[in-house]
Structure formats: structure tokens, C-alpha cells
Amino acid sequence: MAGMIVTTVFLPLIGAVMAGVLAFFAAADKATQGRLDRWSQWLTCGPMIGSALLALFIFRDVVAQDNVGTVELFTWIDSGALEVSWALKLDTLSAVMVLTVSVVSALIHVYSIGYMRHDPSIPRFMSYLNLFTFFMLMLVTADNLVQLYFGWEGVGLCSYLLIGFWYDRPSANAAAIKAFVVNRVGDFGFALGIFATFLLFQSVHLETIFAEVQGKADATFNVFGGEFHALTVICLLLFVGAMGKSAQLGLHTWLPDAMEGPTPVSALIHAATMVTAGIFMVARMSPLFEYSETALAAVTVVGASTAIVTATIACVQNDIKRVIAYSTCSQLGYMLFACGVSAYSAGIFHLMTHAYFKALLFLGAGSVIHAMSDEQDMRKMGGLRKMIPVTYAVMWAGSLALAGIWPFAGFYSKDIILEAAYAARSGVGGYAFWMGVAAAFLTAFYTWRLLLMTFHGAPRADETVLAHVHESPKMMLLPLLLLAVGAIFAGYVGFESFVGGEAAAFWENSILVLPVHKALENAHLVPGWVKVLPMAVGVAGIGAAYAMYMVLPGLPGVLAERFQILYRFLLNKWYFDDVYDFLFVRPAFYLGRNFWKTGDGTLIDGVGPDGLAAATLGLARRAGRLQSGYLYHYAFAMLTGVAVLITWYLFHRAG
Numbered sequence: 001m002a003g004m005i006v007t008t009v010f011l012p013l014i015g016a017v018m019a020g021v022l023a024f025f026a027a028a029d030k031a032t033q034g035r036l037d038r039w040s041q042w043l044t045c046g047p048m049i050g051s052a053l054l055a056l057f058i059f060r061d062v063v064a065q066d067n068v069g070t071v072e073l074f075t076w077i078d079s080g081a082l083e084v085s086w087a088l089k090l091d092t093l094s095a096v097m098v099l100t101v102s103v104v105s106a107l108i109h110v111y112s113i114g115y116m117r118h119d120p121s122i123p124r125f126m127s128y129l130n131l132f133t134f135f136m137l138m139l140v141t142a143d144n145l146v147q148l149y150f151g152w153e154g155v156g157l158c159s160y161l162l163i164g165f166w167y168d169r170p171s172a173n174a175a176a177i178k179a180f181v182v183n184r185v186g187d188f189g190f191a192l193g194i195f196a197t198f199l200l201f202q203s204v205h206l207e208t209i210f211a212e213v214q215g216k217a218d219a220t221f222n223v224f225g226g227e228f229h230a231l232t233v234i235c236l237l238l239f240v241g242a243m244g245k246s247a248q249l250g251l252h253t254w255l256p257d258a259m260e261g262p263t264p265v266s267a268l269i270h271a272a273t274m275v276t277a278g279i280f281m282v283a284r285m286s287p288l289f290e291y292s293e294t295a296l297a298a299v300t301v302v303g304a305s306t307a308i309v310t311a312t313i314a315c316v317q318n319d320i321k322r323v324i325a326y327s328t329c330s331q332l333g334y335m336l337f338a339c340g341v342s343a344y345s346a347g348i349f350h351l352m353t354h355a356y357f358k359a360l361l362f363l364g365a366g367s368v369i370h371a372m373s374d375e376q377d378m379r380k381m382g383g384l385r386k387m388i389p390v391t392y393a394v395m396w397a398g399s400l401a402l403a404g405i406w407p408f409a410g411f412y413s414k415d416i417i418l419e420a421a422y423a424a425r426s427g428v429g430g431y432a433f434w435m436g437v438a439a440a441f442l443t444a445f446y447t448w449r450l451l452l453m454t455f456h457g458a459p460r461a462d463e464t465v466l467a468h469v470h471e472s473p474k475m476m477l478l479p480l481l482l483l484a485v486g487a488i489f490a491g492y493v494g495f496e497s498f499v500g501g502e503a504a505a506f507w508e509n510s511i512l513v514l515p516v517h518k519a520l521e522n523a524h525l526v527p528g529w530v531k532v533l534p535m536a537v538g539v540a541g542i543g544a545a546y547a548m549y550m551v552l553p554g555l556p557g558v559l560a561e562r563f564q565i566l567y568r569f570l571l572n573k574w575y576f577d578d579v580y581d582f583l584f585v586r587p588a589f590y591l592g593r594n595f596w597k598t599g600d601g602t603l604i605d606g607v608g609p610d611g612l613a614a615a616t617l618g619l620a621r622r623a624g625r626l627q628s629g630y631l632y633h634y635a636f637a638m639l640t641g642v643a644v645l646i647t648w649y650l651f652h653r654a655g
Contacts, residue, residue: 002071005088008054008098009137012105015047016130023123033120040123044130045109051133052106055099062095063497063506070143070207077146081202089143089206093510096348097140097280100355101273105133107479111363112264114475115370119262125165129268132158136273140280145194145204148281152190152245155274156183162269163261175260182254186244193237196221197288200230210287210512217291235288235295239302242278246332249306253576255329259321263366266321267359270328276351279335283344287512290342297428300340300421304432307333309574311442315449316560316570319376320365323450327402328358330439334417337432342517343420345507349498350417353409356486357401363480364398367391367472368454373465378450383459387469390477392455394484399451401487403444403538412491414440415534416499416523422530423522433530440534444541452549499523 019040026036061067068091077084109129116122132155139151164176194204200216201209219230242248247255258270269275282289282299289295307330314326331354338347369376371388385392401408404415418440421433459466471477497506499520513520548555560567572578 004054004058005071005090005098005141006073008051008058008102009088009134009141011047011051011054012044012130012137013134015044016127016134018043019123019127019130023121023127026121026123037122040126041113044126045106045113048102048106048109048130048133051137052102055095055102058090059095059099062090062092066508068092068508068510082198082204084144084146084204086147087143088141090141091510092507093280093283093348094141096352098137100352101133101136101140104273104355104359104483105129105136105268107482108264108268108359108363111267111366111476111479112262114473115264115366116262121165125162125262128158128161128165129264132162132269132274136277139277143206145197145206148284149190149194152241152277152281153187155269155277156180156187156245159183159258159269159274162265163258165261165265169260172260175254175257179254179258182251183244186241186251189237189239189244190241193234193241196230196234196237200234206284213287213291229292229294231288232292232294235285235292236298238281238285238288239295239299242282242336243302244278245281246275246278246336247306247329248278248302248333248336249309250302252306252310252329253573253580256317256322256325256573259319259325263321263362263369266325267362267366270325270362273355275328275332276335276355279332279339279347279351282336282339283348283511286339286342286344289339290512290514290517296340296342298340300337300428300432303333303336303338303340304421304428304435305333306330307337307439308435308442311439311446312570313573314446315442316567317446318379320368320378320381320450320454321362321376323378323446324358324361324365327361327443327446330443331358331402333439334414334436337436338417338420341421341424341426341429341432341519342513343417343499343520343523344511344513345503346413346416346420346499346520346523348511349494350410350413352494352498353401353413353486353490356483356490357398357409360394360398360480360483360487361402363476363483364391364395367476367480368395370472370476371469372461373468375461375465378453380461380465381454381459382457382461383455384469385455387466388471390471391480394480395451395455397484397487399447401491402447403542404440404534405444405538405542406535407488407492409487409489409491411535412495415531416495416520418534419523419526419530420519422526424519425522429519437533437537441537441541441544444538445545448542448545449549452545456550457553 022036022040022043026033026040070087070089072085072087074086075083076086109126112126112129116125119125135151135154135158137151139148139155142148142151160176160180163179164172166172197209198204199221200219201212203209213231216230220227221230221233222228223233244251255270255275259266261269289299310326310329310333314323314330317323317326331350335347335350335354338344338350367388368381368384368391371384371391372381375381397408401410404410414436418433418436421429421436423429424432461469472480496502503520548559569575
């Protein structure tokens with residue numbers, strides 16, 4: 001088992017290094033680029049498929065044989081009380097994450113062979129994908145907070161590289177910088193949370209922290225003259241990190257802009273894996289969160305608010321990838337408020353099913369974009385269902401799963417979250433339940449809006465574009481079909497183990513829920529209307545979309561004109577970007593320019609290098625004026641100098 005988990009984690013790193021070397025040679029020798037492109041694809045897809053197959057065996061052994069533990073590789077840091085080993089933690093939670101990450105990543109790698117086949121930088125792209133997967137696997141198998149932070153920052157780095165992969169596009173560069181800067185805010189909070197954890201427990205080792213947490217339940221920190229509950233401070237700081245990485249309200253603005261990257265990047269990083277790191281971290285740190293009602297309430301409120309706010313924005317977006325991106329923010333909100341009501345396993349269950357159907361939707365959108373010659377505006381689509389029938393079929397599967405329609409995966413995982421929120425019997429739980437129900441209606445609406453605008457009605461594209469519409473190659477369709485299988489069956493297959501009668505034996509000690517928190521336990525006992533309501537509003541959302549975009553296609557335009565203020569408010573994404581631009585971006589640029597022009601240019605350079613250079617140049621010019629070139633001028637200067645020296649000598653002797 002130790003060898004299997006080590007191989008699973010490090011195979012993608014080996015592939016990344018080999019593809020990186022090929023990228024160097026491909027840049028140096030264009031004549032061999034085609035051959036090197038193919039080699040890089042196989043050298044990265046091969047290790048990923050190997051990791052996915054090994055992850056299946058690891059998951060089976062962990063679940064069936066209770067084969068859990070830690071594989072220590074070597075000592076990383078040993079400085080005083082801080083001892084950190086490079087080790088891989090294996091339990092049910094990490095096994096689920098390793099399986100999800102590696103399987104979805106392998107399928108996206110294969111899809112990328114077809115999608116990126118005309119790109120001039122294929123080895124670099126494949127190397128980045130493999131490197132990202134390595135960091136993500138390192139994150140989910142970390143047995144200490146420092147190693148987890150290493151993986152956390154690693155996936156952030158790869159996200160920056162992949163969002164800005166097409167660096168010749170200013171919009172891609174701006175999106176990469178925005179993602180990097182916004183995540184720095186969250187990561188700063190996460191780092192402070194790790195420091196605070198070490199301050200309280202004198203360790204960053206997870207098992208050590210979890211063993212001592214009950215004894216530290218009433219501990220306090222004295223900060224700035226105030227006394228604060230230590231575990232609440234730690235959990236809130238850790239949650240700030242989760243808000244950034246999982247694009248929660250306030251720190252969510254980077255995710256929709258990240259759609260500037262290639263579509264496989266959107267599917268891998270911004271739907272299925274990296275953005276779920278925050279959910280995983282909260283579930284992993286459940287032994288701490290369970291002792292802070294304040295932190296759990298904050299997680300619930302932020303998650304529920306994100307679910308509804310981003311769902312409203314998705315309803316009016318016209319870029320096919322941005323609709324799915326805002327949908328991702330909304331679904332991440334569901335996962336977080338599940339954790340907030342202590343239904344961590346329900347959040348992870350939705351994380352797993354969501355990885356399949358949201359990756360399917362992103363890759364399906366990529367297939368549409370590929371068919372439409374890189375067009376992403378749904379207003380310029382329509383009537384594609386007969387032109388790309390396989391893509392249309394799998395998009396139906398993903399859409400039904402996202403809308404939570406029985407028996408697709410989202411029905412099982414989303415409904416149990418809403419039932420747990422209702423069963424929490426708390427104010428924040430009730431808020432999360434009703435916001436989640438409202439978001440379920442909007443989710444079904446914008447999902448079918450996307451489906452109908454893209455595939456139904458009369459074609460709205462130019463004739464030249466329509467003439468080239470074609471189904472994607474088999475290398476792209478095969479991953480779509482396999483992901484569709486996950487979107488259909490993952491919820492049914494995993495329900496009993498993740499959140500049903502077998503959940504306690506399945507999760508064992510990988511997730512802690514205190515006996516006083518019975519939301520998930522009572523979720524199976526809620527009234528019938530609570531169980532029926534989510535799918536009922538989902539069907540209503542589908543019906544509303546059908547009525548507006550098929551029966552009365554002129555109605556959306558009339559409503560947009562009638563409720564123009566609301567429409568513009570949603571179209572401009574609740575003006576989050578405008579407010580941040582006013583409060584942070586413009587002042588930062590103003591200060592930067594003034595420091596540059598006044599501080600650096602006038603003061604430092606003006607007095608320093610530029611000032612000395614100017615003074616030297618001025619003296620040189622003045623001295624140059626003495627060089628007239630006339631002999632009698634030089635003779636006069638020499639005689640004057642001799643007279644001055646003789647005069648000084650005589651006065652010196654007389655004194």
C-alpha cells in the first residue's frame with residue numbers, strides 16, 4: 001500500500017518533468033515539434049492513467065480492508081518545536097479525494113489531446129496539467145498543515161500558469177493576475193491560521209492536533225488587548241483560506257475571469273479539483289470546527305449566501321463558460337454550508353458527484369466552442385443539437401445532474417445537503433435551507449437556459465461558422481462519455497456509503513462530528529415536503545426556462561427592458577468588481593504611480609543616481625568650456641596658476 005500511494009502521487013510529477021524537458025526542446029527546434037507534441041501527450045497521459053488505476057485499488061483497500069495510516073518519506077523541517085515530515089496520510093477522506101482527482105484529471109488529460117491539438121505549446125500545457133495534479137494530490141494526502149500549505153500554494157501557482165497560458169492575450173494575463181492576487185488574500189488568512197494552530201498546539205501534525213483539541217476547547221488568545229476563543233480564531237482564519245481557494249462570496253470574483261484559460265483548465269482546476277480544496281480543508285479540520293459554533297455559523301452563512309448570489313448572476317450571463325463558472329461558485333456554496341451544519345460527509349459527497357457532472361459540462365462546453373470555431377457567446381449559437389448530437393446528449397446528462405433531477409448524481413448529493421440544513425434546527429441552518437432551495441430553482445433555470453440557447457431554436461450563427469460546425473473527435477468524446485457515466489450513476493452508487501446507513505463505517509475517524517450535531521443523522525427523518533421540494537423547484541426552473549426560451553422567446557428581452565435596473569445589476573455581477581476597483585484597485589494604482597513618479601523618480605533617482613549623474617555632467621560641461629583650443633588661453637591659465645602658487649608660498653613663509 002505504501003508503494004502504491006507514493007507512486008500514485010509522484011507519477012504526475014515525473015510526467016510534468018518529462019513534458020517540461022520536451023517543451024524546452026520543442027521551443028528550440030520547430031522542425032521536430034509535431035513529434036515532441038505527441039511524446040509530451042503520451043508521457044503525461046500515461047502517468048495520469050496509471051495514477052487513476054492505482055487510486056482505484058487504494059480506495060478499494062482503504063474501504064474494504066481498513067488499510068489506513070501514514071507513509072513517512074523523510075524529515076522535512078526540524079527546528080526547535082517545529083518538526084515536519086514529508087509524509088502521505090491515507091484514510092477514507094484522502095482516498096476519496098485521490099480517486100476523484102486522479103480519475104477526473106486523467107480524463108481531462110485525454111480530452112486535451114484532441115482539444116489542444118493545434119496549439120503551438122502543447123508540451124508546456126501538458127506539463128502544467130501534470131504538475132497541477134501532483135500538487136493537488138500532495139494537498140489531499142498531507143499529514144501536516146505545512147505540507148498541506150505546500151500543495152495549496154502549488155495548485156495556486158499552476159492555476160496562475162494555466163489561466164494565463166495564452167500569455168499573448170491581455171485578457172488572459174489580467175485574469176491570471178486577478179486570480180493570483182485575490183487568492184493571496186485568502187492564503188494570507190490560511191497562513192495566519194497555521195501560525196495560530198502552532199501557537200496553540202505546538203505542532204502542525206494533524207494527528208497531534210486532533211488528539212489534543214478537546215483539551216484546548218476552552219483555550220483563549222490574548223490579541224491587541226482582547227481575549228478571544230482560540231479555536232474560533234484558528235477556524236475563522238483557516239476559513240478565509242477556504243473562501244479564497246473555493247471562490248466564496250467576497251473572494252469569488254477571480255473564478256469567472258479564470259475562464260480565459262483553455263477549456264480543459266476550466267474543467268480540471270475551476271470545476272473539479274482546485275476549487276474544492278477549501279471544502280476538503282474544512283472537512284479535514286472538522287475536529288477543530290466542531291468546537292466552534294461561531295466558525296460553523298460563519299461557514300454556513302457564507303456558503304448559503306454564495307449559493308444564491310452567484311446563481312442569480314449565472315441567470316443572465318451570455319458566455320457559455322461563465323454561466324458554468326458561476327454555477328461552480330454556487331455549488332461550492334452548497335458544499336460549504338453542508339460543512340457548516342456539520343454534515344461534512346454530505347459536502348464531500350456533493351464534491352465527488354459535482355466533480356463528474358461539472359467537468360462534463362465544462363468539457364461539453366469546450367466541445368461546443370470547438371465546433372463553433374471558438375465562439376463562446378450563446379446568443380450566437382442555437383440549433384446545434386442535430387449538428388453535434390453526442391455533445392448534446394452528454395450535456396443533457398450533465399444538466400440533469402446539476403439540476404438535481406432523479407436519478408442523476410446531483411439529485412442524491414444536493415438533496416441530502418438541503419435535508420441536513422433543514423434538520424440542523426438552527427437559524428443559520430434554516431437560512432441555508434431556504435437559500436439552497438431558491439438556488440436550486442435558479443440552477444435548473446440557468447442550466448436549461450444554457451441548453452436551450454445553445455442547442456435549440458433557429459441557428460443564430462453566421463453561415464460561415466455554421467458551415468464548419470462538426471462533432472468533436474473521438475479523443476474528446478470518449479472522456480465526455482465516461483464522465484457522463486459518473487454524472488448518471490455516482491450519486492446512486494455512493495449514497496449509502498457517503499451519507500446513508502453505512503456512512504459511520506465508511507468514514508470512521510477521517511471526519512469528526514460531535515454527538516450534539518445531528519443534522520446529517522436527522523436528515524433522513526425530515527418531513528416529506530422537505531424531500532420533495534428541491535426536485536419540485538428544479539422541475540419548475542426547467543419549465544420556466546422552457547417557457548421563456550422556447551414558447552415565448554421574446555419574453556426575456558421584454559423582462560430585461562421592464563426590469564432594467566435589476567437586469568443590469570445582475571449582468572454587472574452585483575457590482576463586486578466595480579466596488580473592488582473603486583476601493584482597492586484604483587487607490588493601489590494611484591499610490592503606485594505616486595511612489596513611482598515622486599518617490600522613486602523624483603526623490604530616490606533624482607537625488608541619487610540621476611542627481612549625481614546630472615551634477616557630474618554639469619561640472620563636466622563647465623570644465624569643458626575652459627577647453628577653448630587656443631594656445632594663449634592655456635599659457636594664460638598656466639601663468640595664473642604659477643602666480644597663485646607663488647603668492648600662496650610667500651604668504652605661507654611670511655606667516
